[in-house]
Amino acid sequence: MPSFHFETTPRIVCERGAALRLARILQAGGQRRAFLVTDPGLVAAGLIDAPAATLRAAGLHVTVYDRVEADPPEHVVLEAAQAARDDRADCVIGLGGGSSLDTAKLVALLAAHPQPLADIYGPQRARGPRLPLIQVPTTAGTGSEATPTSVVSTPDHQKRGVISSLLFPDVAVLDAELTAALPPGPTAMTGIDAMVHAIEAYTTRHKKNPMSDMLAVRALQLLHGHLGGAVRQGGNLDDREAMLLGSLLAGMAFANAPVAAIHALAHPLGSHFHVPHGLANSLVMVPILRFNLPVAEGAYAELARALDPGLRDAADAEAALAFIAAMQAHVAASPIPQRLRDVGVGESDLPVLAEAAMTVDRLLMNNPRDLTRDDALAVYTQAF
Ligand SMILES: NC(=O)c1ccc[n+]([C@@H]2O[C@H](COP(=O)([O-])OP(=O)(O)OC[C@H]3O[C@@H](n4cnc5c(N)ncnc54)[C@H](O)[C@@H]3O)[C@@H](O)[C@H]2O)c1
Ligand SMILES: [Fe+2]
Incomplete structure (x- = not known):
């Protein structure tokens, strides 16, 4: 048999309604200030309010960043990371399709360890640490919740990938109720x-x-x-x-x-x-x-x-x-x-x-x- 390496997301929660129990999943790590990354479509679909409310009810400070765009451009990633830094976030939650999850990965990295995107495109160039990261997909999907990749659109119309073991999320949460209204x-x-x-x-x-x-x-x-x-x-x-x-x-x-x-x-x-x-x-x-x-x-x-x-x-x-x-x-x-x-x-x-x-x-x-x-x-x- 050929030799091989295998890496993956270490913790998986597959449970209906789990998006309303994120505080329990988070607080195992003692986090207090959550930065939730999503896009306007998810907010309009009514998928963000209830999870955010349950996090707040559990005593967490929650900032919702809802300006992710499809095929996230560099400026959105940088803006979101700056907002998370300004907010003194101590954990990141990606809740959405691949665009939101990919953005959340880089927010978790850049908020903890600022570094130019141009320096980290390609395999294993990013440097840690990063903030704790929970990924909650609402499409099925990119599988971004279990990959080391974040795909970003550059100003010259290319899609570049940051590929780093640091980007495997800490937890993937699969909640089928979130995907029921996807057209x-x-x-x-x-x-x-x-x-x-x-x-x-x-x-x-x-x-x-x-x-x-x-x-x-x-x-x-x-x-x-x-x-x-x-x-x-x-x-x-x-x-x-x-x-x-x-x-x-x-x-x-x-x-x-x-x-x-x-x-x-x-x-x-x-x-x-x-x-x-x-x-x-x-x-x-x-x-x-x-x-x-x-x-x-x-x-x-x-x-x-x-x-x-x-x-x-x-x-x-x-x-x-x-x-x-x-x-x-x-x-x-x-x-x-x-x-x-x-x-x-x-x-x-x-x-x-x-x-x-x-x-x-x-x-x-x-x-x-x-x-x-x-x-x-x-x-x-x-x-x-
Ligand atoms: N990281 C990886 O390994 C990986 C792999 C494949 C693709 N990608 C990237 O993922 C992105 C594509 O992600 P995607 O296909 O999941 O789409 P997306 O995240 O771009 O979302 C597409 C649209 O669907 C809406 N939407 C998402 N979930 C919904 C729901 N449950 N109900 C109603 N509306 C919903 C969003 O608001 C958005 O308008 C691309 O940028 C692609 O390059 C990443
Ligand atoms: Fe794909």
Whole structure:
């Protein structure tokens, strides 16, 4: 067996209503001044008032920072960190989608140990300590509550990642009640993002290991089994809880066995066309699964058999095609844009996208099959 390293969030609470019991989770560490990081959509959805009120009722001082933007830009991260410092916060709570959680990670770091963002992009460059950090996801999702990554949009339209073991949160809190009102479109997009995390972790060229494999398979079983229900009947908390758990497990997997070409080709759609992260993944997923098929057939067949025991005796070629068809069916059944032309991309933009994707080499290098600029263009053309 190849040697491997595995790191994850040390404490996980999966409990309905847990967002109303954050004080109990926090006070184990003796914190008094909580800085809660979220976005205006979460406030409007009515998801912030009750958790904040229960923290205050337990005697904590709480500041709600609600100015996170999707694909958080640098200036928002810096403003939030300064506010936490001014506030003398002694702990940070991220409550929201990946944008809020990623911002909360950097607030916890920069409030305790100011350092220029430009110095810490890339792997293991950040310096600690950081403030205690609890992450409460409201999408399922990015898995950010179980990854060492925070993705930030730079002023020159790039997405850069701070990747540091310091950014694994102290606690991940999965409360299905928070996700019940997420509308069908965002539920589908974020759910497909989580599936892609599991698939890319399972087929990654680097750092694939027995722990990440086990987590990716279980994640995909949960996500595949419950995405349709969560999209069609958002109030079904069994589906919602399974999606949150699947997203967490996929996050644990790709934190240790990194994502690849689907995320690399999704990146420029986000930075150039402001396509939401999950939707961008969904738009390029199937063309890349097809592109990878010649080298990933065995791995796709294993995933297919894990999802459908009826394929146990099928040959790899048949099972792998069934896997791609199953993923394609999830996209087709989702109430989201299906093609690049539906999200404002013109045919003449495709070469620019292909050029931009080639700069995401930190992810492309993980893809099971080498992908050239012409290959990227062919994928975008299929997705158009
Ligand atoms: N850290 C990581 O490992 C990692 C992995 C993948 C993606 N990301 C990043 O995460 C971000 C995307 O996160 P996301 O897809 O979760 O979306 P998001 O956090 O950008 O949220 C999207 C929208 O959904 C709304 N929303 C969220 N939860 C809701 C709920 N329960 N009910 C009603 N509305 C709700 C928000 O208000 C927001 O308007 C991107 O910046 C991406 O780069 C990070
Ligand atoms: Fe993702």
